Amino acid sequence: MQERAKKTRIRILEAAVKLFSAQGFHGATIDEIAELAEVNKQRIYAYFGSKSQLFEAALLEVFERIELFSHDTLAHAEKHPEKITAIVMEGFLKVHKAHPDLWRLLAWANLEGSLCTEALNQARRQENERLRILYEQAVSDNLLRPIPFETWLFTLLAVTYFRFSNELTLVHTMNGISSMQKMERKLTADLNTLFTTENATE
Amino acid sequence: MQERAKKTRIRILEAAVKLFSAQGFHGATIDEIAELAEVNKQRIYAYFGSKSQLFEAALLEVFERIELFSHDTLAHAEKHPEKITAIVMEGFLKVHKAHPDLWRLLAWANLEGSLCTEALNQARRQENERLRILYEQAVSDNLLRPIPFETWLFTLLAVTYFRFSNELTLVHTMNGISSMQKMERKLTADLNTLFTTENATE
DNA sequence: AAATTAAAAACAAACGGTTGGTTTGTTTTT
DNA sequence: AAAAACAAACCAACCGTTTGTTTTTAATTT
Numbered sequence: 001m002q003e004r005a006k007k008t009r010i011r012i013l014e015a016a017v018k019l020f021s022a023q024g025f026h027g028a029t030i031d032e033i034a035e036l037a038e039v040n041k042q043r044i045y046a047y048f049g050s051k052s053q054l055f056e057a058a059l060l061e062v063f064e065r066i067e068l069f070s071h072d073t074l075a076h077a078e079k080h081p082e083k084i085t086a087i088v089m090e091g092f093l094k095v096h097k098a099h100p101d102l103w104r105l106l107a108w109a110n111l112e113g114s115l116c117t118e119a120l121n122q123a124r125r126q127e128n129e130r131l132r133i134l135y136e137q138a139v140s141d142n143l144l145r146p147i148p149f150e151t152w153l154f155t156l157l158a159v160t161y162f163r164f165s166n167e168l169t170l171v172h173t174m175n176g177i178s179s180m181q182k183m184e185r186k187l188t189a190d191l192n193t194l195f196t197t198e199n200a201t202e
Numbered sequence: 203m204q205e206r207a208k209k210t211r212i213r214i215l216e217a218a219v220k221l222f223s224a225q226g227f228h229g230a231t232i233d234e235i236a237e238l239a240e241v242n243k244q245r246i247y248a249y250f251g252s253k254s255q256l257f258e259a260a261l262l263e264v265f266e267r268i269e270l271f272s273h274d275t276l277a278h279a280e281k282h283p284e285k286i287t288a289i290v291m292e293g294f295l296k297v298h299k300a301h302p303d304l305w306r307l308l309a310w311a312n313l314e315g316s317l318c319t320e321a322l323n324q325a326r327r328q329e330n331e332r333l334r335i336l337y338e339q340a341v342s343d344n345l346l347r348p349i350p351f352e353t354w355l356f357t358l359l360a361v362t363y364f365r366f367s368n369e370l371t372l373v374h375t376m377n378g379i380s381s382m383q384k385m386e387r388k389l390t391a392d393l394n395t396l397f398t399t400e401n402a403t404e
Numbered sequence: 405a406a407a408t409t410a411a412a413a414a415c416a417a418a419c420g421g422t423t424g425g426t427t428t429g430t431t432t433t434t
Numbered sequence: 435a436a437a438a439a440c441a442a443a444c445c446a447a448c449c450g451t452t453t454g455t456t457t458t459t460a461a462t463t464t
Contacts, residue, residue, distance in 0.1 A: 005412075005414095027226075029450090030451090158365075159360045163360075186352070186353065203437090204437065207439090231423070
C-alpha cells in the first residue's frame with residue numbers, strides 16, 4: 001500500500017468514526033462518509049470491504065487510540081492513594097469529555113450487537129491490572145473500605161457511562177442541581193467519601 | 203375512535219415498541235412494524251403521522267406502562283430500611299430483566315437525540331419522591347451513611363443501566379466471574395455494605 | 405536525465421433493491 | 435351511511451455495491 005493510499009484510508013476511518021458515532025450504523029451512510037472524507041465512495045469498499053467491516057474498524061481504531069487511564073491519572077493516584085476514587089473518576093470524566101466518540105460508538109455497538117467486543121477488552125485488560133494493584137494496596141493500607149476491586153471499578157465505570165449516555169434524560173431528572181458540572185463534582189466527592197475509610201481523611 | 207380502531211392502534215404501538223427497541227429508529231422499518239402488527243401500512247400513518255412520531259409514542263407508552271419501583275419493592279424496603287440498597291437494586295434488575303424494551307428504547311432515544319425526554323421524567327418524578335422519603339429516614343436513623351439521596355439513586359441507576367447496556371462488553375471484562383448472575387449478586391451485596399453504616403448490621 | 409510502462413489509486417456513473425411516505429380505489433365492519 | 439381496514443401501486447430518495455475509465459505513482463528502460 002502506497003503512502004497516498006494510507007492517507008486516504010485514514011481519512012475514511014476518521015470520517016467513519018465521526019459519523020458512526022453521531023448517527024450509528026444504520027443512521028450513517030456510506031455517501032456521507034465518502035463525502036466527509038473527500039474520497040470516492042468506491043475506495044471505502046476497496047479498503048474495508050463492507051459497511052459493517054468499516055464500522056468495526058472504526059470502533060477498534062478509537063479503542064486503540066484512547067487510553068482510559070492516562071499516565072497522569074495513575075501517577076496522581078499513586079501519590080494520593082486515599083483520593084484514588086476521586087482521581088480516577090475525574091480521569092474517566094475527562095477522557096469521556098475529550099472523546100465523545102468513544103462511549104457513543106460503544107453504545108451503538110452494544111445496542112446493535114457488534115461482534116468484535118472480545119478484541120476491545122484485550123486492549124483494556126492490561127490497563128486494568130495496573131489500577132488493581134494500586135487499589136488493592138490502598139485497601140490493605142486501610143485507606144479504602146474493603147470492597148472488591150471489581151465492584152469499585154464497575155461502579156465508577158457505570159456512573160461515568162451513565163452520566164454521558166443519559167445526558168438528555170438526566171438534565172430533567174436531577175432537578176435541584178443547576179448544572180452538569182455541579183453534579184459531577186458532587187458525585188465525585190460523594191463517591192470518594194463512600195469508598196474511603198473514616199480514618200483515612202484524618 | 204371506535205373500539206376496533208383502538209385495538210389496532212395498540213397493536214401498532216406494541217409492534218413498534220418491539221421493533222424499535224430491537225433495531226433502533228433507523229434500523230426498524232415501517233413495513234416490518236406493519237407486518238408484525240398485522241395491520242395495513244397506511245393505518246400507521248393514519249394514527250401516528252410519521253415514523254418519528256411513532257417512535258416517540260412507543261417510547262412514552264413503555265415508560266407509562268412500567269413502574270420502576272414496584273409496590274413490592276417499596277413495601278419491602280419499608281420493612282427493612284437497613285437493606286434498602288440491596289432491595290432497590292434487586293428491584294431495578296428485576297424490572298430491567300422483565301422489560302428489556304425499557305432501557306433499550308431509552309438508550310436509542312438518548313443516542314439519537316429524541317426530544318420527548320422531558321415528558322418521560324415527569325412520569326418518573328412522583329415515584330422518586332416516595333423513595334426519597336424512605337431513604338432519608340434511614341439516613342437520619344443512622345442506618346445508612348450520610349450520602350445524599352441523589353448520589354445514591356444515581357449510583358444504583360447507573361450500575362443497573364451499565365450492567366444491561368454493556369452486556370456484550372462486560373462478559374469479557376469482568377473475568378474471574380463466571381456468570382452474569384454471580385456478578386449481580388456480588389455487586390448488590392457490595393453496594394449494600396458500602397452504603398450501610400457499620401452499626402446497622404449489628 | 406528523459407521517456408516508457410505497468411501497477412496502484414482514485415474517479416464517475418450506474419446498478420438493483422429498499423426505504424419512508426403517500427395516494428387511489430375497494431371492501432369490511434359498525 | 436360512516437368509520438375502519440384493506441390491497442396495491444407509486445414516488446423520489448437513498449441504500450450498499452459494482453463496473454468501467456482516468457489519473458497518479460514508481461520502477462524500468464532508453
